[in-house]
Amino acid sequence: MTVAAAVEARGLRRQFPLDGGGTVTALDDVDLHIAPGEIVAVVGRSGAGKSTLLNLIGAIDRGYEGELTVFGQELRRLSERELARFRNRQIGFVFQSFNLLPGLTVGDNVMLPASFGADMPDVLVRRRAHHLLDEVGLGDRFNQPPLQLSGGERQRVAIARALLLEPPLLVCDEPTGSLDTATADQILQLFREIREKRGTTLVMVTHDPAVARSADRLVRLERGRIVGTTLEAP
Amino acid sequence: MKLRRLVQLTLQNLRTSRVRTLLAMVGIVVGTALLMFFLGLGQGLRERVLNRIFPVNQLELEPRSVQLFGTQQVVGQAPLDDSRIKQLAQLPGVVRAFGKRKSAFPARLWGGRELLGYNLFTEAFFDGMPVEILRGELEAFEKGDGTSAAAKRPLRCDVDLDCPVGAACQDAICQRVVWSQHWRESPVLALPCGKNDDCQSGTCADGHCQSAQAPPLVRCLLEKSAGNGRDLEFDAERGLTARACDAAGGWCKTAVPCPERMYCAADHPDTTLGYCEEPLPAVINPLLLEVFNTDMARSLGAVPVGSLAVLYGVRFHVAFGDSFFTQDAARPMQQYKQAQVVGFSRKAPELGVALPLPVVQHWNHRLRGDDPRGPYDAVLLETADNEAVPQVFTAAESLGFSLSRKSQAARTAGAVIFFTALGLVLLALVVLAVAGVQIAQTFAMLVHERRREIAVLRAIGATGSDVAVLILGEAALLGLLGGIAGVTLAWLGALGVDAAAQHWLAKVPFLPEGFFVFPTWSAPLAMAVSLVCCVLGAAVPARRASRLDPARVLAEA
Numbered sequence: 146m147t148v149a150a151a152v153e154a155r156g157l158r159r160q161f162p163l164d165g166g167g168t169v170t171a172l173d174d175v176d177l178h179i180a181p182g183e184i185v186a187v188v189g190r191s192g193a194g195k196s197t198l199l200n201l202i203g204a205i206d207r208g209y210e211g212e213l214t215v216f217g218q219e220l221r222r223l224s225e226r227e228l229a230r231f232r233n234r235q236i237g238f239v240f241q242s243f244n245l246l247p248g249l250t251v252g253d254n255v256m257l258p259a260s261f262g263a264d265m266p267d268v269l270v271r272r273r274a275h276h277l278l279d280e281v282g283l284g285d286r287f288n289q290p291p292l293q294l295s296g297g298e299r300q301r302v303a304i305a306r307a308l309l310l311e312p313p314l315l316v317c318d319e320p321t322g323s324l325d326t327a328t329a330d331q332i333l334q335l336f337r338e339i340r341e342k343r344g345t346t347l348v349m350v351t352h353d354p355a356v357a358r359s360a361d362r363l364v365r366l367e368r369g370r371i372v373g374t375t376l377e378a379p
Numbered sequence: 380m381k382l383r384r385l386v387q388l389t390l391q392n393l394r395t396s397r398v399r400t401l402l403a404m405v406g407i408v409v410g411t412a413l414l415m416f417f418l419g420l421g422q423g424l425r426e427r428v429l430n431r432i433f434p435v436n437q438l439e440l441e442p443r444s445v446q447l448f449g450t451q452q453v454v455g456q457a458p459l460d461d462s463r464i465k466q467l468a469q470l471p472g473v474v475r476a477f478g479k480r481k482s483a484f485p486a487r488l489w490g491g492r493e494l495l496g497y498n499l500f501t502e503a504f505f506d507g508m509p510v511e512i513l514r515g516e517l518e519a520f521e522k523g524d525g526t527s528a529a530a531k532r533p534l535r536c537d538v539d540l541d542c543p544v545g546a547a548c549q550d551a552i553c554q555r556v557v558w559s560q561h562w563r564e565s566p567v568l569a570l571p572c573g574k575n576d577d578c579q580s581g582t583c584a585d586g587h588c589q590s591a592q593a594p595p596l597v598r599c600l601l602e603k604s605a606g607n608g609r610d611l612e613f614d615a616e617r618g619l620t621a622r623a624c625d626a627a628g629g630w631c632k633t634a635v636p637c638p639e640r641m642y643c644a645a646d647h648p649d650t651t652l653g654y655c656e657e658p659l660p661a662v663i664n665p666l667l668l669e670v671f672n673t674d675m676a677r678s679l680g681a682v683p684v685g686s687l688a689v690l691y692g693v694r695f696h697v698a699f700g701d702s703f704f705t706q707d708a709a710r711p712m713q714q715y716k717q718a719q720v721v722g723f724s725r726k727a728p729e730l731g732v733a734l735p736l737p738v739v740q741h742w743n744h745r746l747r748g749d750d751p752r753g754p755y756d757a758v759l760l761e762t763a764d765n766e767a768v769p770q771v772f773t774a775a776e777s778l779g780f781s782l783s784r785k786s787q788a789a790r791t792a793g794a795v796i797f798f799t800a801l802g803l804v805l806l807a808l809v810v811l812a813v814a815g816v817q818i819a820q821t822f823a824m825l826v827h828e829r830r831r832e833i834a835v836l837r838a839i840g841a842t843g844s845d846v847a848v849l850i851l852g853e854a855a856l857l858g859l860l861g862g863i864a865g866v867t868l869a870w871l872g873a874l875g876v877d878a879a880a881q882h883w884l885a886k887v888p889f890l891p892e893g894f895f896v897f898p899t900w901s902a903p904l905a906m907a908v909s910l911v912c913c914v915l916g917a918a919v920p921a922r923r924a925s926r927l928d929p930a931r932v933l934a935e936a
């Protein structure tokens with residue numbers, strides 16, 4: 146199946162109820178088109194709604210109004226179970242704080258997505274995990290606990306984990322937010338390689354102008370709305 | 380989710396929060412151990428102690444009596460004869476029914492010199508018991524007694540007293556005696572009779588009852604007649620067999636004594652002529668020993684008797700027709716016989732002796748003129764199992780019977796043990812419930828701590844129910860481990876208690892080899908209960924975990 150858009154949002158709106166009553170509108174009237182293979186950086190001030198947008202695209206939040214299709218799939222229509230499977234197969238998450246499970250080895254962390262829903266034979270999973278770790282330059286760390294790795298290395302493990310089931314879309318919330326510039330550059334380089342090799346679509350939130358500039362396209366959010374496609378606020 | 384992955388994730392979770400989960404398990408382990416311990420103790424007390432003291436599948440019933448002018452009277456009922464016993468035997472749940480007869484003749488008994496150094500004299504009361512109903516109990520009691528009597532190395536001996544407790548002198552060597560084998564309906568015995576007397580089996584000839592099957596009895600002669608019996612000596616009573624030596628019915632000694640285990644029982648106290656007989660097999664109530672030790676020994680200045688086992692084989696004299704209290708029978712109607720303790724039963728009268736039923740029936744007939752086939756005083760029922768007892772009892776009650784005092788005591792003891800064990804098991808379940816709450820708290824905390832991990836798993840593709848399964852699996856594993864630990868602990872505890880009991884309570888009568896019987900189902904049950912407690916305890920936290928909103932959790936930096 147070929148789809149024209151990786152992500153297609155029209156009139157996308159996300160409101161959260163407030164504890165004291167009333168609502169806060171985190172996203173309002175967002176129209177967004179992301180083509181397959183595109184690398185898009187989402188920028189904006191804190192509280193602008195960047196993470197909210199990412200969670201919607203990444204299918205862990207579907208309490209939205211308006212339209213949102215990811216690879217042609219209207220997310221709101223999916224059941225809880227289908228949504229989990231969708232995340233498992235179509236989406237890879239990379240977080241600012243890496244979010245590796247400290248009790249598992251590096252290899253087990255990478256193989257984790259295969260534990261849910263995927264019916265891939267264990268040998269294959271293992272081989273692929275090794276291959277991915279090689280690819281991110283950590284082939285020799287398979288049996289180490291993640292706590293022994295540096296920040297950059299951990300983020301690379303997280304990326305390997307996100308890629309295990311070859312999802313067509315990577316969703317990254319400040320992937321370089323905890324890394325120094327040099328390490329951040331390596332990660333960006335890795336992203337580009339991934340895109341070259343697999344045609345993976347990448348949506349990432351970032352505060353770092355250098356990272357933002359490396360993207361194909363820029364989306365600037367302000368108070369829940371898209372206000373431009375440039376680095377500087379209009 | 381794949382099982383292997385589930386186990387792996389669960390183990391890693393357990394590993395990372397090791398101390399906390401271990402603490403959470405303490406309650407479960409203790410609760411399971413208590414449950415198992417009390418199940419084993421309850422069952423053990425029932426099987427090892429209660430069933431041995433009171434065989435619980437048996438009851439003793441009496442015709443229901445009423446108070447009339449200050450005495451207990453049975454009114455308005457058919458006599459308790461064989462036909463009524465048959466009626467009871469046919470009640471559903473009843474395996475066998477036997478009549479029991481109390482002695483109604485004057486008698487006294489004396490003995491104990493071998494044990495105490497002097498003889499005790501007392502009026503004697505007998506219960507005539509059908510031998511079959513006591514046999515199993517006597518065998519079990521003797522087997523469970525545990526006195527390893529026969530020495531490893533053969534001991535030479537002349538008389539039984541040369542041998543250790545539980546052994547007797549046979550062929551000049553001490554040998555283990557199975558006393559319960561001597562509890563027989565028809566030992567070698569001459570029951571004296573007149574020509575109008577009713578011999579229950581056989582006919583009256585030569586002044587004693589003879590049955591066609593039994594081999595003829597051997598005449599014997601004693602050195603001197605018994606007189607008032609005070610000076611009778613067991614050793615001197617062996618007697619010499621006699622042969623008819625003149626046509627007028629005179630008897631002459633041979634050089635051959637009465638056979639092994641037999642003695643010469645004179646026909647009446649004023650003659651030296653008798654028959655070679657076995658001692659009467661006597662069963663006494665173990666309570667007698669306790670009464671003797673606690674109440675009598677001190678005032679008599681006697682040494683308490685250490686254990687029932689030393690009483691096996693002890694002989695004493697019985698004078699039939701001779702009484703301290705009431706009119707004696709005519710001297711020629713009296714007879715002195717030997718009796719020998721062959722077993723212990725709570726069915727025996729507390730202050731008296733159980734003899735085989737035909738013996739009591741015979742003397743009741745001879746000295747009181749009672750019909751030997753006349754009504755019984757009580758009936759002993761054997762039920763298919765312990766559970767049948769209440770139902771049988773209800774049925775028997777409608778037929779006009781009530782529980783004898785002794786059976787009532789047995790039922791009470793059974794109920795006490797049952798309800799005590801039940802109470803303790805309930806206590807263990809309460810402990811387990813509290814432990815379940817503890818588990819719930821721990822898991823609530825763990826879920827809170829791991830919410831970020833849980834959110835990550837959700838983002839990676841876990842469903843809410845995957846998360847719940849993960850948590851419940853962890854709880855189940857805890858429950859299983861706790862169960863195994865608890866069962867092991869209970870088992871070790873039981874071993875410890877048994878060892879301590881053997882060490883400290885060695886002298887207590889009825890002490891079983893162990894207080895614990897763990898039914899095969901008890902360990903799986905205890906583990907299942909432990910598992911269920913843990914899983915139930917973790918249910919609410921697991922539900923909460925499955926509903927965590929990953930987007931929200933991930934937003935918390």
Ligand SMILES: Nc1ncnc2c1ncn2[C@@H]1O[C@H](COP(=O)(O)OP(=O)(O)OP(=O)(O)O)[C@@H](O)[C@H]1O
Nearest residue numbers: 161169171190191192193194195196197198931934
């Ligand atoms: N689950 C929620 N419940 C209530 N309000 C929320 C929730 N998630 C986000 N918000 C609100 O929505 C708005 C946008 O939040 P969001 O996390 O998307 O901002 P952000 O652009 O990612 O900021 P930052 O750069 O600090 O991460 C904020 O005002 C926030 O308070």
Ligand SMILES: [Mg+2]
Nearest residue numbers: 195196197318
């Ligand atoms: Mg954010």
